[in-house]
Amino acid sequence: MKILVPVKRVIDYNVKVRVKADQTGVELANVKMAMNPFDEIAVEQAIRLKEAGTATEIVAVSIGPDQSQETIRTALAMGADRGIHVPASHDTEPLAVAKILKALVEKEAPGLVILGKQAIDDDSNQTGQMLSALLGWPQATFASGVEIAGDALNVIREVDGGLEHISSKLPAVITVDLRLNEPRYASLPNIMKAKKKPLDQVSLDDLGVDASQRLTVVKVEEPPAREAGITVASVSELVDKLKNEAKVI
């Protein structure tokens, strides 16, 4: 079975983002970029399925500017077999991404697509669900446990109230949550090997997808800052402040 794993290039999760002065977006120039952390978990899961003999090939896909190829190389260094880069704007919306992935699924015929549940830049949490609806495939979102036997898929999902167990049949779309696994680091030899793995480009025209923006970003601004607080010297002072100053207890 082939597994398709989309990976997104985003601002590194440790970086404090800055809003641009003209309020058109956040500053991306000279900012450290990295693979979306949820996508790393998706790649790791695919590799584990390959190591277990369930999967035979892992194809990493990234949609975005040329630098997205670096993100694909990271996936290849972790253990994906080949990459596909679809050149597009950094701001490609989830619906367009889902349409592009659908077109790639039709081309590549994977048995499983594993995605991060959300990207930590736009925090949309939409793409996997949209892809599953467009393909008419089962969806298993927010997965913290994945088990595959033949074409049977059993997934444990993290939901607001706790956990949920669901079953479905492949082919399917899985979106992964934080506790599914701990992604491996790419070793230096594997980073070197990844440079030789195949990475193809497929254009939006080849796929016949219109990726134009549907939403207009009117403005992007800083959230209101919290006023500086105070340090209290003791638990007694804290309790006094909460009772008599903040009046919250």
Next chain:
Amino acid sequence: MSILVLAEHDNNELNPATLNAVAAAAQIGGDIHILVAGSGCGGVADAAAKVAGVSKVLSADSAEYANGIAENMIPLIMSVIDGYSHLLAPATTYGKNILPGVAALKDVAQISDIIRVDDADTFQRPIYAGNALATVKSGEALKVITVRTTSFEAVAADGGSAAVEAVGATGDAGKTTFGKSELSSSDRPELTSAKIVISGGRGMQDGSNFAMLEKVADKLGAAVGASRAAVDAGFVPNDYQVGQTGKVVAPDLYVAVGISGAIQHLAGMKDSKVIVAINKDEEAPIFQVADYGLVDDLFSAVPQLEGEL
């Protein structure tokens, strides 16, 4: 304009998050209908009919909707959605799971996790874990929207008298089978709606130490939460997690104990009215958002706090 709000419920009770989504719908303005899809959910439909400002309840009562399986819910929503200008659901795992599929099949963009309504087409939503706020405008014929519940004060659960209309079931899509739930049960208030939340982080060192926080929570009528680090370490279950990818809370009082304050955690709690941080590391970033900071060893401070309440 008419707005359809997807009700979240467990077939017995209407989840209060629905009332926050209705509040957002009321700000958009127009006729507000609620869709209750479940199995044996007549009581929920009746409760939805009493929600203030709601003019009609669509009730789909059939076995395939019992567990909110997205592949069954999406065809149902598609069967009733024509004529609506907006489809709203709370931005809970329930709403997030179902709505994007509807948006995709209607070929419209979804706007996730709105925190403000500017007008019927324009909304504000957090991006980058709330470190930036984007105002977005949608020209789509149908606006599909999930609502951050803490940003909209719930409408009254009573006062309305909407008609309940049964809608035809769309059948089991046969794609996903529900197995079982492992839901945490607690007598304490629900994390996202609690007035006071006390959360523990990696500094708690062990799950058994959360008993200290529970004692304080019980004195304050508070909910207990956790940082990702504490959940990843297995101290507490996943549903305790507050943060960018966990739950977003905005209580009157948030007490962060042994939490360093990563960006991802702050994203889930920085809209709390009053924030208290207890941490022995005075350099911890959590102190930058705290109204009251106590630099102290939590293992002595928390029992003392319990004693003084």
